[in-house]
Amino acid sequence: MDFNGFRVVWEGLTGHRGWKPLWRDPDPKPAYDIVIIGGGGGGLATAYYLATVFKEARIAVLEKGWLGGGNIGRNTTIIRSNYMLPGNQPFYEFSMKLWETLEQETNFNSMxxxxxxxxxxxxxxxxxxxxxxxxxxxxxxxxxxxxxxxxxxxxxxxxxxxxxxxxxxxxxxxxxxGTARHDGVAWGYARGADRAGVDLIQNCEVTGLRIEAGAIKGVETTRGYIGAGKVGVAVAGSSSRVMQMAGLRLPIxxxxxxxxxxxxxxxxxxxxxxxxxxxxxxxxxxxxxxxxxxxxxxxxxxxxxxxxxxxxxxxxxxxxxxxxxxxxxxxxxxxxxxxxxMDGSPIIDTTPVDGLYLNAGWCYGGFKATPASGYAFAHLLATGQPHPTATAYRLDRFARGLPIDEKGMGAQPNLH
Amino acid sequence: MLIPHPLLGLRDAQEFTYLGDASLMSPPPSDDPEALERHVHLRDNPAGLLRELWFHEQGDRSWLVVTRDTRTHEILGAELATDIRREGAR
Structure with a gap:
């Protein structure tokens, strides 16, 4: 319990000198088991559930700016599960249920x-x-x-x-x-992940992906090379730019x-x-x-x-x-x-590169999905299998003729 | 944004509807379904210069190929799509 009434009064009387940062600011280690690219809502939630639910160790989150500085800090904070299609609605309802217990889970006031x-x-x-x-x-x-x-x-x-x-x-x-305090969501997940041993590395931009024989070996960053067993990409609007480093073009x-x-x-x-x-x-x-x-x-x-x-x-x-x-x-x-x-629905899937995973395509609706997006991505990273509510979010669903086109607009992104 | 229409001069971008990457103009041969699928669904989505199709719906109903910087919204030029078609370039 970092925050309570007594503490606030005490700090108020003593010049607020006792507050500590909510998470460490570690330097990157030479290698991790799992590296998450993107320290926004999706990346932080993924790291949190990887460390707490799926008991993975040696995890790092790489963020080019500061934690929660992307869309998790720029949205209009609405949470809901009012979708229709079978590929979508159970996932968003799973997210809604995670929202309902989020504050008890992270012990952070996400309002x-x-x-x-x-x-x-x-x-x-x-x-x-x-x-x-x-x-x-x-x-x-x-x-x-x-x-x-x-x-x-x-x-x-x-x-x-x-x-x-x-x-x-x-x-x-x-x-x-309803709504939630968007920054509080990011901070709650960040603090929880940090306490579970995840290294949250800020000001660390990924500049290249090292791929050998079709498998990911690590990432080149502005703070040096970092080896990785698995790499999860959760960078929202920059997904095409990051995946281009792996030679992939996205339906985004x-x-x-x-x-x-x-x-x-x-x-x-x-x-x-x-x-x-x-x-x-x-x-x-x-x-x-x-x-x-x-x-x-x-x-x-x-x-x-x-x-x-x-x-x-x-x-x-x-x-x-x-x-x-x-x-x-x-x-x-x-x-x-x-x-x-291309269909207004997200992608949580493996990629043609072994060990490289993608969490993208959230369109303008990623905030409400934050808990389930992180949970399902952590599930995929840890077990290799999609979470039961996220089985439709495949990268190859367009080629297989199985888009999840909630609005029925076809492959025209600016109409979704 | 103002789009420099080759025939009509500077026009408000609101008069146009947007389709996307100008490579959509040149579909691959129809006997290659995999290439067609990639053509319909995959995009380069560059952060930087992008050649893209704008339709002057509330104007002369011509298709333009506009070169625009997606990082700044700066428009560097616009050509008639029919001219580009005629020259055989993409």
Missing amino acids: VSQRGILNLCHSDGQRDAFRRRGNAMILSGADAELLDTDAVRQMYPFLNFDNARFPIKGGLLQRRA ESHVLQAFVSEGLKPCIDGVITFGAGHFYVSQSDKGGLVFGGDIDGYNSYAQRGNLPVVEDVAEGAMALMPALGRARLLRSWGGLMDMS
Whole structure:
């Protein structure tokens, strides 16, 4: 127990000189059994579950910047399991169950808040589709409720119910969904992994993969060569760049997604609301800022920033759904790199290189998957077999004609 | 972003829809299903210069091949896809 009321008071009285860093800052050893590339949510969760659940030793996480500095620190913090297809929904429900015990597991306040997510529908056809999705969710063990207009009005009376183009006809509610403190998730996993003996090595960029006779031997980094029995790649938007070092081309394009936060307001939105028809979703952080976003910009990008047309599009969506938002001022906006796969679903699989494993293709939905992504990747690294909920996330599923196309858009990443 | 259309001058990128890597213009022979599968699904996805297809949907409905830096969004040039086709380059 590092944090408790007595400790906070004591440190407050003694000038806060007693706090210690939450994890070590070790130099890389010459070799490890398992090297994870990428110290974000996925990489840290993988290392944590490898060390704690699968009892692996000699593990390192290599991060080119600082821990949790990528998409785990740039998302809009929503957790949910409201997918439909059989390859997806059990996995996300597994993730939801891990979220529900995450704080007890890592003993870190990740502020997991099951405040519910409401997807709005605007037509009979969309309601039918939501009913089908809700039934698929229930079949996987998740919860789902179909609300009519009056029930939505009771929850959020300030929405624009009579919009001429998109009148609100109801919604699909998942009460167990919600939000979590994204940085706290990364820090909880990082501290847990560090205490279990994992070396978290920051400012260590991988510059090459050493492959001999079709098997991985280690990684070249800016801090020297590091030998490795197995290498797991969990680098999200940079997946194509890292796997190119192994001579592999991926079914992935990197795109930019923007997010926004308003000035702090008094509590007004207690759950998460999504307005898919208008490319807009919103929740309110515990600090009071409205956190919202929309669609990806739609063109390949590694810039970690987007352009103004999407800002305008999101603002229009906001005004169409919640006219009162027009009185709030935008505090800041930012962009993150999305590893958009060809079917909008992720990849957790082995690769043609022996000992090289890939965890990628999370599109704009990786945050909610963080616990299960790490667990399933650790399962694959430790046992060589995919986790039972992640058997469909194969790298060769496109060639075999088994994509998991949740939105039915085909092989066009900017439409997912 | 402003795209320098070879016929119409600088046009707002919002007038265009985006398809992706310009190599999508030249599919492999249809009697090679494995090459076709790679063509449809695999991408170089470079961090740097990328030649890519933009369709001037709300303009003259021409396809352009735009050269753009994916790290900075800087646009270095645009050509008509039909011209490139005629010259036989990719």
